[in-house]
Amino acid sequence: MLKSFRDSIKGFMAWIVVALFVLAFAFVGVPALENFGGKAPLQVGDQRYSVNDIDDEFARVMERNRQDTGEVLSQEEARAAGMLGQAINALTIRGVYVSEAGKLGLTVTDDMIQDYLQSDERFRAPGKDSFDQATLQAILQNNRMSLNDFRQAIRTELLTRQIDEVAALLVPAPTIYGKTIALRQTExxxxxxxxxxAGDVPAPTDEQLQSFYAANADRYRTPERRTYTAVLLTPDVLDERIQIDDADVRKLFEARQATMSQPETRTFVQAQFPSMEAANAAVEAVANGQSFAEAAETAGVATARFDDEVKGDLVDSGVADAVFGLDGPGLVGPVDGDFGVVVAEVTNITPGTDVTYEEVADELRQELFEEVYADEIDTIYDELQESGDAGSSLADAARDLGLPVMTIGPVDRTRNTDDGQIEERVPLSMHMRAFDMSSDQIFEEVTLPEGNYGFIEVDSVEAGAVKPxxxxxxxxxxxxxxxxxxxxxxxxxxxxxxxxxxxxxxxxxxxxxxxxxxxxxxxxxxxxxxxxxxxxxxxxxxxxxxxxxxxxxxxxxxxxxxxxxxxxGPNGQWETMAQRMDSQIAQSMSRDLYEAFFSAMSNANGIQRNDAAINARFGAGE
Structure with missing residues (x-):
C-alpha cells in the first residue's frame, strides 16, 4: 500500500489517476447496501466510506485507465486487473491522512487553495504565465469532478503535504557507509x-542398519491421521435457503435502470473567449468558411477537446444544455457559461441505449442474493456458536439448522487418505486447523475468503507408528x-x-x-x-x-x-561511486523511516474493512 502511495504523490494528475485525495461522489438510486451488518465497508479513524464511495472510486480508476490505455473494461475485468484494490487502497490512504490531520489540528484556508491554483503551472494554458479557468474546467470535466469536489481534493492534498514535509525529510547517511561499500566493489x-x-561409503551390515534404524526411528514413522467433522457456510451450501422475490429484483432494476443504461454521449471541442464580442466574431468567421480551430487561433484562445461526454458529467450546465441541445453535429454558442463565454463545436453524437429488465435480471438477483447471504451467514454463525457453547456437537448443531455435514478422514496433514487420494472437499486452511486443534476441543470456526466461514470438530486422532x-x-x-x-x-x-x-x-x-x-x-x-x-x-x-x-x-x-x-584494485570512479552509495543509503533510510511513520499513523487511526459488505456489492473480494 505504501509503495502505491509514494508512487501516487508525484504530481497533481498522478493522484487523480488513483483518486487518492478526491472526495467520493454520492451514488444516486442504489439500495443502501452500505448499512450491511451495521458496519461501514471501510473505516479509517473517523472517516467512514460506504460501498457507494468505493463504487465511485472504483469507477474513477477505471475511467483513468480508459483514458490512459483506450481499454474499456467491465467491472469484472477491472476487478481481475486489481483496480478495485487500487480504489480501496486509495481511500484507505486518504483516510489515514485526513484523520491524522484532524488529530494534529491542521487546516487549509481558502487563501492557501487560491495560492496553490495561482502558482501551479499545470493550471495554466500553454504559453501563459497565470491561472487559466479554461484549463481548470478541462481538468474538472476530464476527471468527472465538480468545483466543490475539486476544492476539497486540493484541501486534502495540502493537508497531506503538511504531514509529509515533516515525515519525508532526507536522513543523511554516515559517510563511512558509502566509502565502505564502494571499496567493496573493488576488493x-x-x-x-x-x-x-567423501568417497565411496561401504554398504552397511545388517547390524549397522538395525542400529541406525533404531536410533532414527522417528524418520520412518507413519504420519498422524485424523478424522474430523466439517461444515461449510458458503453460497453453494446456503443457496436453497435463500429465496429472492421477483418483486425485489424488479424494484432494484427500477432504482438502477438510469445508471445501468448507456446515456447519450457527445464529442465536442470548445474554446473560452474573453468577451461575447470575440465569441460572436469567431462564430461569424466559421460561418464565412473558417474551421473552428482556425477561428479560435485567430482569436488567440486555446481549444479543449471532450470525448464521449455524458451531459450530467459536464461541470458547466449552460454549456451542457447547449451542446446536448443540438439535433446533430455543428457549432453552438456563444454561451455565457460558469467559467466565461464559450463556443463549442459538436463533432460526434452517440445515441444512448436502454437496458431491459430481462437482460440484467439474473445479475441483479445474484446481487440481492449476496446481500441476503451476508445476513444469513451471520445468523447461522451465531446459532452454531450458541449451540457449541451449550455443549452440542458440530454435527448435531449443523443438522438442527438443516446444514450439510461432512466427515473428513482418516486423513494425514498433507491431505492424503487411506486409499491414496487427496482430500479436497474443504479449503486447506480448514484442514490445517483440524491438525492444530486438540481432540477434546469444542468445534471452532475458520474464516474463509469472500466473507465465508467453515466449522470443524476433531472426532478422532490416530497417532503415527514406526514402520517395520x-x-x-x-x-x-x-x-x-x-x-x-x-x-x-x-x-x-x-x-x-x-x-x-x-x-x-x-x-x-x-x-x-x-x-x-x-x-x-x-x-x-x-x-x-x-x-x-x-x-x-x-x-x-x-x-x-x-x-x-x-x-x-x-x-x-x-x-x-x-x-x-x-x-x-584501481577504480577511477571510486569517489563518484561512494557519493552515489551515500545517496542511495540516505534514501533507503528515509524510506524506512517514512514507512514506519505511515505504519504508525495507520495503527493509531485504525483501519477496519468489512469484506463481507464489499463482496456483497462487488463480488469476489480483493
Missing amino acids: ERVVRIARLS LAEVQDQVKIDYISEQAQSSLANASSSIRSAMAGGETFEIAALQAGAQVETRTLSNSNVPPNLSQDLIVEIFDAPIGEMVQVTSPDRETMTLAQTESISF
Whole structure:
C-alpha cells in the first residue's frame, strides 16, 4: 500500500489517476447496501466510506485507465486487473491522512487553495504565465469532478503535504557507509581453496542398519491421521435457503435502470473567449468558411477537446444544455457559461441505449442474493456458536439448522487418505486447523475468503507408528550412507582445523586430509562458475586467515577456503561511486523511516474493512 502511495504523490494528475485525495461522489438510486451488518465497508479513524464511495472510486480508476490505455473494461475485468484494490487502497490512504490531520489540528484556508491554483503551472494554458479557468474546467470535466469536489481534493492534498514535509525529510547517511561499500566493489582476495570428497561409503551390515534404524526411528514413522467433522457456510451450501422475490429484483432494476443504461454521449471541442464580442466574431468567421480551430487561433484562445461526454458529467450546465441541445453535429454558442463565454463545436453524437429488465435480471438477483447471504451467514454463525457453547456437537448443531455435514478422514496433514487420494472437499486452511486443534476441543470456526466461514470438530486422532524395517529398508540404507558421507567430511574438516591450531598452514593441513588445493584471486567481477555463491559469500565475509567451508547440495563433497590477502584494485570512479552509495543509503533510510511513520499513523487511526459488505456489492473480494 505504501509503495502505491509514494508512487501516487508525484504530481497533481498522478493522484487523480488513483483518486487518492478526491472526495467520493454520492451514488444516486442504489439500495443502501452500505448499512450491511451495521458496519461501514471501510473505516479509517473517523472517516467512514460506504460501498457507494468505493463504487465511485472504483469507477474513477477505471475511467483513468480508459483514458490512459483506450481499454474499456467491465467491472469484472477491472476487478481481475486489481483496480478495485487500487480504489480501496486509495481511500484507505486518504483516510489515514485526513484523520491524522484532524488529530494534529491542521487546516487549509481558502487563501492557501487560491495560492496553490495561482502558482501551479499545470493550471495554466500553454504559453501563459497565470491561472487559466479554461484549463481548470478541462481538468474538472476530464476527471468527472465538480468545483466543490475539486476544492476539497486540493484541501486534502495540502493537508497531506503538511504531514509529509515533516515525515519525508532526507536522513543523511554516515559517510563511512558509502566509502565502505564502494571499496567493496573493488576488493580482491587471494584465496586458497581445498576440495574434500567423501568417497565411496561401504554398504552397511545388517547390524549397522538395525542400529541406525533404531536410533532414527522417528524418520520412518507413519504420519498422524485424523478424522474430523466439517461444515461449510458458503453460497453453494446456503443457496436453497435463500429465496429472492421477483418483486425485489424488479424494484432494484427500477432504482438502477438510469445508471445501468448507456446515456447519450457527445464529442465536442470548445474554446473560452474573453468577451461575447470575440465569441460572436469567431462564430461569424466559421460561418464565412473558417474551421473552428482556425477561428479560435485567430482569436488567440486555446481549444479543449471532450470525448464521449455524458451531459450530467459536464461541470458547466449552460454549456451542457447547449451542446446536448443540438439535433446533430455543428457549432453552438456563444454561451455565457460558469467559467466565461464559450463556443463549442459538436463533432460526434452517440445515441444512448436502454437496458431491459430481462437482460440484467439474473445479475441483479445474484446481487440481492449476496446481500441476503451476508445476513444469513451471520445468523447461522451465531446459532452454531450458541449451540457449541451449550455443549452440542458440530454435527448435531449443523443438522438442527438443516446444514450439510461432512466427515473428513482418516486423513494425514498433507491431505492424503487411506486409499491414496487427496482430500479436497474443504479449503486447506480448514484442514490445517483440524491438525492444530486438540481432540477434546469444542468445534471452532475458520474464516474463509469472500466473507465465508467453515466449522470443524476433531472426532478422532490416530497417532503415527514406526514402520517395520523390512518396509523401509531401502530408504534406511540411503540415509545411512548419506550420514556416513557427511560424517566423513566433518571429520576431515575437523582434522584440518586441529592441524591449523597446532601450527600447520591451511594448505599442508588440507593436503594431509586428502584434499586438492589451489590458489585463486577472486573479486566481485571475477567469480569462477565452479564456486558456489554460498562459498563466495562466506569467503568475502571472513577475515584474513579464517577458514570457511560449504557442503555441496548432495552432501558428497565439501569446499574449504582461507583468505591469504586482501587488496583493492584501481577504480577511477571510486569517489563518484561512494557519493552515489551515500545517496542511495540516505534514501533507503528515509524510506524506512517514512514507512514506519505511515505504519504508525495507520495503527493509531485504525483501519477496519468489512469484506463481507464489499463482496456483497462487488463480488469476489480483493
